[in-house]
Amino acid sequence: MKQKNTWVSWNENIKHNYTSLYKITSEEKLSEVIAKNDKIRFFGNKQSSADIAAGTDALIDMTSYNKIVSYDYNKKTVTVQSGLILGDFLEAIEAVGWCIPCLPDINTITIGGALATGTHGTSGKLLSEYMIECTLVLADGSIKTITEEDDLMDAVRVSLGMLGVMSTITFKCEKSYTLHVKERPEKDSEWLPKIKSRLKEHDFLRILWLPHTDKGYVITGDKIKPDTKIVENNGPKYLKHRRNASKILYKYSHIYPWITSIANKILAKAFFSSKKEHKGTLYQATVTKSRGSTLELAEWTIALDKFPQVFDELKTEINKWSNKSFIHIPMDVRFVKKDTSWLSYAYKQDIVTMGCVSRNAATADTYEAFKSVEKIFLKHGGRPHWGKRFSAKDVELSRVYPKWEAFKELRSNLDPTNKFLNPYLTKLVNAKAKKVINEIA
Numbered sequence: 001m002k003q004k005n006t007w008v009s010w011n012e013n014i015k016h017n018y019t020s021l022y023k024i025t026s027e028e029k030l031s032e033v034i035a036k037n038d039k040i041r042f043f044g045n046k047q048s049s050a051d052i053a054a055g056t057d058a059l060i061d062m063t064s065y066n067k068i069v070s071y072d073y074n075k076k077t078v079t080v081q082s083g084l085i086l087g088d089f090l091e092a093i094e095a096v097g098w099c100i101p102c103l104p105d106i107n108t109i110t111i112g113g114a115l116a117t118g119t120h121g122t123s124g125k126l127l128s129e130y131m132i133e134c135t136l137v138l139a140d141g142s143i144k145t146i147t148e149e150d151d152l153m154d155a156v157r158v159s160l161g162m163l164g165v166m167s168t169i170t171f172k173c174e175k176s177y178t179l180h181v182k183e184r185p186e187k188d189s190e191w192l193p194k195i196k197s198r199l200k201e202h203d204f205l206r207i208l209w210l211p212h213t214d215k216g217y218v219i220t221g222d223k224i225k226p227d228t229k230i231v232e233n234n235g236p237k238y239l240k241h242r243r244n245a246s247k248i249l250y251k252y253s254h255i256y257p258w259i260t261s262i263a264n265k266i267l268a269k270a271f272f273s274s275k276k277e278h279k280g281t282l283y284q285a286t287v288t289k290s291r292g293s294t295l296e297l298a299e300w301t302i303a304l305d306k307f308p309q310v311f312d313e314l315k316t317e318i319n320k321w322s323n324k325s326f327i328h329i330p331m332d333v334r335f336v337k338k339d340t341s342w343l344s345y346a347y348k349q350d351i352v353t354m355g356c357v358s359r360n361a362a363t364a365d366t367y368e369a370f371k372s373v374e375k376i377f378l379k380h381g382g383r384p385h386w387g388k389r390f391s392a393k394d395v396e397l398s399r400v401y402p403k404w405e406a407f408k409e410l411r412s413n414l415d416p417t418n419k420f421l422n423p424y425l426t427k428l429v430n431a432k433a434k435k436v437i438n439e440i441a
Contacts, residue, residue: 007054010047011296011361016054016422023061027135027143027167033060034165034419035141041422042165044083044110048117048387049297052160055422060165062110068092069168076173077132082112082166090283098173099281100130105288105332112166117387118158118344120353121286122206122334123199123221126346128157129339133170136163139415143167155403155410157341160386162411162420162429179204179221179285180230183276185268188315191216192308195352199335204286208330209354211318212261213268217330221285228279235274242271246359247294250328254363260326267329296364298356299385300377301345304335307352310380317372325372328359342403345383353385364389394430 004017022033034040042060043053062083069079076098080089087107093099102124104114113119115128133147136156144164146152156163181204191207198205204221224230249263278285302310318325332355336346345351354377358367374390376382383400384390398404408429415421418431425431 007043007059008046009049009053010045011049011294013049013296013361013364014051014054018054018057018059020058021061022059023064025064027137030060030065030165030167031137031141031143033058034137034139037419038417039419039422041420042112042161044113045085045108047106047109048113049389050117050387051422051424052117052387053113055424062112065167066110071096076175077170078173079133079168079170080111081168082110082115084111085109086111086114087287090287093171093173094176094281094283097176099176099283100127100171101125101174101282102127102130102336103282103287105286107283107287111169112161113387115157115166115169116159116161118385119387120334120336120345122336122353123202123204125337125339126158126341126344128341128344130171130173131157131169132172135167137165137167139164139417139419152410154340155342155407158343158386159407159411160343160425160428162425163414164420176281177223178226178228178279179282180224180228180279181219181221181277181285183217183219185215185273185275186218188214188216191218192311195307195335196304204282205335206286207333208272209333210264210268210272210329211315211327211331212264213329215268215272216333217272221282224279230277230279232279233275233277235276239271239274242267245270246329250359253326253328254360254366257324257326257368258321260328264329272330294359294361296358296361296367296389298370298373298389299332299353300356300373300382300390301336301351301353301385302377302380302382304350304352306380310376310382311354314373314376317376318369323372324368327369327373328357331355331357342407343386343401345385347402351383355388393427397428 007016024030037058039056040058041056042062044062065081065083067081071078086109102121104119104121120126136144202220203223206219208217253259334353336351338346338350356373358364381400
């Protein structure tokens with residue numbers, strides 16, 4: 001009998017037993033492992049808050065499949081293996097003077113995981129929209145090459161790993177550029193009406209909303225020549241202690257939710273009241289290089305035109321003293337341009353994304369804010385981030401993703417035995433169990 005081992009997610013909120021673990025370094029091995037297992041999932045740095053990476057007896061650790069395969073300097077394209085860590089990838093293309101025009105705020109995830117879950121930055125498109133070609137290992141172990149010209153690409157770009165395992169990926173890059181970044185606090189009554197004008201005026205826009213304070217922290221970025229001189233201001237040195245201060249102030253907020261309102265006012269005054277100014281490449285200037293494992297995350301997206309209404313409704317709801325949905329600082333507000341990928345949050349509409357964070361990962365199940373945010377966003381046709389926490393399943397998702405049923409049909413055709421589904425994903429797509437009959441000759 002095989003020994004059971006335990007797979008544990010980054011913040012220890014998800015745990016699963018497994019019997020076989022494969023660390024692969026080649027496409028041939030990846031194909032072989034997938035072909036010989038009846039059920040299998042795959043993971044990178046385990047940083048998803050959604051239960052998508054494990055839950056099967058056989059698992060593939062993709063982090064050793066992490067090489068840069070080739071560059072095409074004339075076309076500004078680069079081909080990589082899907083287990084490559086995003087930070088390593090970004091540093092490599094930056095070294096040759098290139099960038100991906102829209103970057104997420106964290107760099108410790110794998111390329112494959114980032115694409116599969118619809119990872120995005122702000123003021124551009126999903127990261128997956130810069131993929132122009134990939135090889136996909138299907139359920140039978142065969143390898144399929146998919147290009148921009150293939151109809152299948154719009155389904156594959158964001159797929160939660162349910163269509164197959166991404167093997168190699170080719171990205172179209174752009175010439176690197178320098179951003180002049182300015183940060184400052186603003187009242188909600190100031191930043192909210194300016195969103196559309198600022199999206200036109202600036203190359204980069206991000207707002208850290210500070211619940212229960214009536215304020216946000218606005219971050220704008222404008223392209224400048226690299227040698228442009230600016231007066232840098234990184235704010236007081238104590239700003240680096242925000243995580244520790246948050247940990248202390250929110251320690252008992254799961255028992256007494258109202259503490260959050262007081263804590264937020266203190267944190268806003270201490271850490272979000274300074275003006276800052278700096279410059280750097282998109283990667284240098286905007287990407288967080290680390291993330292604490294004490295977090296639990298949810299994120300919802302909504303059409304740009306609907307955001308002011310949703311924001312006002314959410315703000316009204318959480319500011320009721322009788323309500324238990326007090327929200328930790330900050331709620332990250334970002335902006336994504338429309339695309340045509342089936343399971344993209346921005347499918348055929350410009351969107352606003354709004355993150356919701358619990359600073360106490362261990363008590364996230366009692367964090368009422370996740371429920372309130374989901375209820376309000378779903379009511380207005382919002383879509384959940386695939387790699388973060390949400391409770392919506394097949395019925396709700398079919399209402400907000402126009403291509404949901406088409407994706408399910410394609411998934412079933414490519415993976416008729418549900419090889420790539422774990423229990424969480426099975427419920428998500430409402431997949432029916434299929435019996436596999438072994439014929440004896």
